[in-house]
Each structure stands twice: as structure tokens, then as C-alpha cells.
Amino acid sequence: MNNKFDVVVVGGGPGGYVAAIRAAQLGLKTALVEKQHLGGICLNWGCIPTKALLKGAEVAHTLAHAADFGFELSQIQFDIQKLVKHSRDVSARLRDGIGFLLKKNKVTVFEGFARLTDVGKLSVSGEQGETALSASHIILATGARPRSLPGISPDGKRxxxxxxxxxxxxxxxxxxxxxxxxxxxxxxxxxxxxxxxxxxxxxxxxxxxxxxxxxxxxxxxxxxxxxxxxxxxxxxxxxxxxxxxxxxxxxxxxxxxxxxxxxxxxxxxGIQGNIEDIGLESLGVATEGSFIRTDDWCQTNVVGLYAIGDVAGPPCLAHKASHEAIICVEKLAGVSGVHPLDKNRVPGCTYCTPQVASVGMTEADAKAAGRAVKVGRFNLQGNGKALAIVDSEGFVKTLFDADTGELLGAHMIGPEVTEQIQGFGIAQTLEATEAELIHTVFAHPTLSEAMHESVLDAMNRAIHQ
Known part of the structure; x- marks a missing residue:
């Protein structure tokens, strides 16, 4: 086998596998190295399986309020092993899907642990022994792991x-x-x-x-x-x-x-980047804490070496990793029109009860930056859909620059806000001001109407409060 590639990606998580697929789509001979599971922590132990488990929590919450909808329930039994199995089955299905996509795009996959041995060179330790790889471009997407505290570390039992x-x-x-x-x-x-x-x-x-x-x-x-x-x-x-x-x-x-x-x-x-024992020191790769330092195009201080996702520092989110993957690959491939990532526009979603979602500056951030701010709020107790589903504890908060109308930030807490925050994300990408958002038609009855009302409130034009 000819082990010389245009691009080698180290790590098969949401940054790594996306980088490999995009590189292959652009006609680059591409390899991906993964030591354990395709999909990385997100798919196998994070984003996806936790949401499968949290669906069980949502069902439990619904059952606890069944009487609000006229149901009387008795003898409800719960088997946590079945819920765990559901979450693992979902992960396995998606992991198989990533393998299919890599094969479809003709990405060569190596199973093992990769170490940098020189500029443009790697050694992969796997069940078949050591395999040497070389590439014009090496993208590190090695992810992160849970951080321990002094004297407090997991033992896997208690x-x-x-x-x-x-x-x-x-x-x-x-x-x-x-x-x-x-x-x-x-x-x-x-x-x-x-x-x-x-x-x-x-x-x-x-x-x-x-x-x-x-x-x-x-x-x-x-x-x-x-x-x-x-x-x-x-x-x-x-x-x-x-x-x-x-x-x-x-x-x-x-x-x-x-x-x-x-x-x-x-x-x-918290978490810390996986930077140990991958050869960074021998090449003099610059790090900051437990993360690899990169520029706007995900490049390290070593020619031909890049880092994306969690190992490149916060925000440590799967969608940030995937977006960086596209930027990194398209920039090194010479695709026109590529833009650096504005990390302030990366949405954050937390799937607790109630859900929390946000994008952009907090009010404290905006004021600390010296921005004159117009703030809009709308309580979900004034939203018909929220009342209908008996889940009206929450609100939407929007922040606009008082001088330019720029949407500086949006913050939401309540039902399904993790699905709605993307509306504000799109608005920021399109550089929409409060004027465009005010004139946007929101469907009724929807939870997202609260987004519109919050914008209106920032301009002292709210109708339903």
C-alpha cells in the first residue's frame, strides 16, 4: 500500500471524520486514523447517547404531569438497563453510518494510535504493528477527556x-x-x-x-x-x-x-485536550494549557500541521469542531470564499430540564465591551403554544446594539429552545438587524413566536406583554 497522502486526519470524531470526508470530496487523497471508535466522544459517549438518555428523562417528566392532560397512571415501571441499551444502540447505528460515509468517499481508515514523527510524517501503532504515513497536510482532531480535580479523580465505581x-x-x-x-x-x-x-x-x-x-x-x-x-x-x-x-x-x-x-x-x-504522547514536543508545536494553539485557519506554528475541535480549545462543542473541519480543509485546498470562524457566533445548547440555548454575548459581556445595549425579554407564560403543552416556565432574551441594531446575543430557557436558537444564529450570519427581525413573519401557534416578541420588546413594541 502507498501510505503517502495529501491529507491525514488524526481522530474520527465530529471534527475528524468531517475533515476527512470534505478533503476526499475535494479530490485529495485522504486517510483517517482512529484509535477506538469512529464518531469520537460525541457520538459514542457524549452528544448523541446523552440525548437518548435524556429522552427517557423527558418521558419521566411527562408522566409526572400526565394528570394535566386527563391521564391517570398507576404501576409505572422503569428499567434503566433498557434506557441504557437504547442509547448504546443509537450510537452503534450512527457509528456504522460514519464508516459507510468514509468508505463511500474513499477515505482510507487506519485503526490505531498516531504519533507525529517529523514534519508531514506519522507512525500509527495498531494491532498489525507500526505503520508509517506521510502527508502534505496533517490535521489533529484528537479531542478531549474529562478533567480531574486535585485529590478527586474518577475510579469508575463510586x-x-x-x-x-x-x-x-x-x-x-x-x-x-x-x-x-x-x-x-x-x-x-x-x-x-x-x-x-x-x-x-x-x-x-x-x-x-x-x-x-x-x-x-x-x-x-x-x-x-x-x-x-x-x-x-x-x-x-x-x-x-x-x-x-x-x-x-x-x-x-x-x-x-x-x-x-x-x-x-x-x-x-470540565475537560482537557488530548495532547499527550502524540509527538507535539518533538516538533515544537505551540500549546496553551492543554490545548493546541492555532490561527484563524486552524494552522499550528508548524508548516502543514493543523488542529481542530476540542484539542484546539474552547468552545468545546461538536458543531464547532465540524465547522472548523470544513474551514481548515477548504482553506488548505484553495477553495475561494472561505471565512474564519467567529467563535462568538457558535450556539450553545444544554439539554437539561428546562432546556437552555444561547448565541453571542451575554448582557454582562456586552456592557463590559462598552456596547450600548437594547434588551428585549418575553416570558413564555404569554405564549399560547407553551401554555397548551403545559410548559410555560421560561423566557427569551435578546440583545441589540443600540446604535447599529446588530444582534449581539440571544438567550433562551424553556421547551425546545435548543431547536429554536438556530434562528438567531442564522440572523447573525446574515447580519440581520432588529429591523429585519421585526418584519420577519413567525408562524402561529409556535414556541418561536416568543423569539419575535423578545425582539419587539427590545424596541418597546411588544404586543403580548
Missing amino acids: VWSYFEAMVPESLPKSLLVIGSGAIGVEFASLYRSLGSEVTLVEVQEQVMPVEDAEVSALAERRFRQQGMDVRTATKVTELNRHDDSVTCTLESNQGESETIAVERVILAA
């Missing part, structure tokens, strides 16, 4: 990372979730909806620290209403592991200490 949290053998009666970012609150929501007693601990002053303060405040209130014990401005200072429980010492920012006992702990305190 203290879980998201790997173990996705395949529990049984439903824990109680658990502590450390970290209230997207991963933390999704697991907290999942297990609370299924019946576990959940304590959510966040070291920052608000849950979901990257979100707009008003959204975070409502999310925390809803979590508490669901029976979740939420501790903000609090850190876990010590864990003592026992046969089938964990004793956790919590300390508030005011120095107050408390000890609680739970069956399991989920560590969701």
Missing part, C-alpha cells in the same frame, strides 16, 4: 466520569454532581427526573456560569423546584470512598463546611 454515568448498572438512590456546566446539569437533570436524589455543586456564584445571569437564575430556581439540592459558591474539598457510598465534604466561599453521604459522585468539572 466516583464516575461521564463514561460511567452513561452506563449505570442500576439507578443510584443519591448522587453528587461536581460542576454545573452543560455536562453536569444534563446528568443532574437526567438522574433527578429518573428518581435519584441529586446534589449539584458549583464553585462559581451561579449555575451554568457561561450563560446569561438571568437564564442561570431561572435554571437554578427550576432545578430547586424539581427537588434538586443546588449549592453555588461551593467546592468539594474531600471525598472518602466506602464500599458502596462516598462521604463528601463541601465548603462554601464563606468558609462554612458540611459533610454529606451519597451513593455515587459524578465529576463534571
Whole structure:
């Protein structure tokens, strides 16, 4: 086999496999190296299977409110193993689909662990031994993994990372979730909806620290209403592991200490890039923390070497990785009209209950940047569709530049907001101002009408509030 390629991609996640397919579509001889599972963490252990599990949480939430729709339910039984199997089956099906797409596009796939050996050269360690590859362009898409805290690391039994949290053998009666970012609150929501007693601990002053303060405040209130014990401005200072429980010492920012006992702990305190043992040091590749430093075109400081996705730094989101993949490949292939990624326009979605979605600046960000801001809000209690489905706790918040009308940011909390945020994303891409959004016709009755009302409210023209 001729192991010289135009492009070699290291990592088969949502950045890597997309980069490989696009490179092949552009006529470049392309190879992809993956050490374990096509689809990466997102498809196998993150985005996709968690949503399959969270569908179970949504069903549980619906059953709990069945009486609102005239149903009387009794003897409801739940089998967590069936829910876990559903999530794994979904991942397997999509993983097979990625394999088909790579084959269809004539991408050569190598199974094994890749290391850079020189500029434009790789060595792949697999079951068949060592394989040497060379390429004019090498794209690193090695992803990231859960980050441990000093003295607090997963053991796979009592203290879980998201790997173990996705395949529990049984439903824990109680658990502590450390970290209230997207991963933390999704697991907290999942297990609370299924019946576990959940304590959510966040070291920052608000849950979901990257979100707009008003959204975070409502999310925390809803979590508490669901029976979740939420501790903000609090850190876990010590864990003592026992046969089938964990004793956790919590300390508030005011120095107050408390000890609680739970069956399991989920560590969701962020992620770190997979940069170890892949040959970066030998080539002098610039890094920043646990991430590879890149320019606007995903290029590293080494000629012909690129990095995309989580390993290239935040926002660590699958859709950001896929978008970077297209930019990187099209730029190196000489495609005209390629634009750098504006990371401020990457939407974020969290699939807890209630759902949270956002794009662009928060109000605090905009004011810190010195922007004069017009703020619009619309409460879902004034939305007919939300009332009809008995899910009207939430709102839409929009931010516009007071001078130019530019849409600076949008923040949503409530039912299906993760499906609606793309409307604001499209508006930003098209550089729509409040004028175009005001004159856009929104269908009725829909949840998305609240988006329109929020825009109207920013201009003091709201109709339904």
C-alpha cells in the first residue's frame, strides 16, 4: 500500500471524520486514523447517547404531569438497563453510518494510535504493528477527556466520569454532581427526573456560569423546584470512598463546611485536550494549557500541521469542531470564499430540564465591551403554544446594539429552545438587524413566536406583554 497522502486526519470524531470526508470530496487523497471508535466522544459517549438518555428523562417528566392532560397512571415501571441499551444502540447505528460515509468517499481508515514523527510524517501503532504515513497536510482532531480535580479523580465505581454515568448498572438512590456546566446539569437533570436524589455543586456564584445571569437564575430556581439540592459558591474539598457510598465534604466561599453521604459522585468539572504522547514536543508545536494553539485557519506554528475541535480549545462543542473541519480543509485546498470562524457566533445548547440555548454575548459581556445595549425579554407564560403543552416556565432574551441594531446575543430557557436558537444564529450570519427581525413573519401557534416578541420588546413594541 502507498501510505503517502495529501491529507491525514488524526481522530474520527465530529471534527475528524468531517475533515476527512470534505478533503476526499475535494479530490485529495485522504486517510483517517482512529484509535477506538469512529464518531469520537460525541457520538459514542457524549452528544448523541446523552440525548437518548435524556429522552427517557423527558418521558419521566411527562408522566409526572400526565394528570394535566386527563391521564391517570398507576404501576409505572422503569428499567434503566433498557434506557441504557437504547442509547448504546443509537450510537452503534450512527457509528456504522460514519464508516459507510468514509468508505463511500474513499477515505482510507487506519485503526490505531498516531504519533507525529517529523514534519508531514506519522507512525500509527495498531494491532498489525507500526505503520508509517506521510502527508502534505496533517490535521489533529484528537479531542478531549474529562478533567480531574486535585485529590478527586474518577475510579469508575463510586466516583464516575461521564463514561460511567452513561452506563449505570442500576439507578443510584443519591448522587453528587461536581460542576454545573452543560455536562453536569444534563446528568443532574437526567438522574433527578429518573428518581435519584441529586446534589449539584458549583464553585462559581451561579449555575451554568457561561450563560446569561438571568437564564442561570431561572435554571437554578427550576432545578430547586424539581427537588434538586443546588449549592453555588461551593467546592468539594474531600471525598472518602466506602464500599458502596462516598462521604463528601463541601465548603462554601464563606468558609462554612458540611459533610454529606451519597451513593455515587459524578465529576463534571470540565475537560482537557488530548495532547499527550502524540509527538507535539518533538516538533515544537505551540500549546496553551492543554490545548493546541492555532490561527484563524486552524494552522499550528508548524508548516502543514493543523488542529481542530476540542484539542484546539474552547468552545468545546461538536458543531464547532465540524465547522472548523470544513474551514481548515477548504482553506488548505484553495477553495475561494472561505471565512474564519467567529467563535462568538457558535450556539450553545444544554439539554437539561428546562432546556437552555444561547448565541453571542451575554448582557454582562456586552456592557463590559462598552456596547450600548437594547434588551428585549418575553416570558413564555404569554405564549399560547407553551401554555397548551403545559410548559410555560421560561423566557427569551435578546440583545441589540443600540446604535447599529446588530444582534449581539440571544438567550433562551424553556421547551425546545435548543431547536429554536438556530434562528438567531442564522440572523447573525446574515447580519440581520432588529429591523429585519421585526418584519420577519413567525408562524402561529409556535414556541418561536416568543423569539419575535423578545425582539419587539427590545424596541418597546411588544404586543403580548
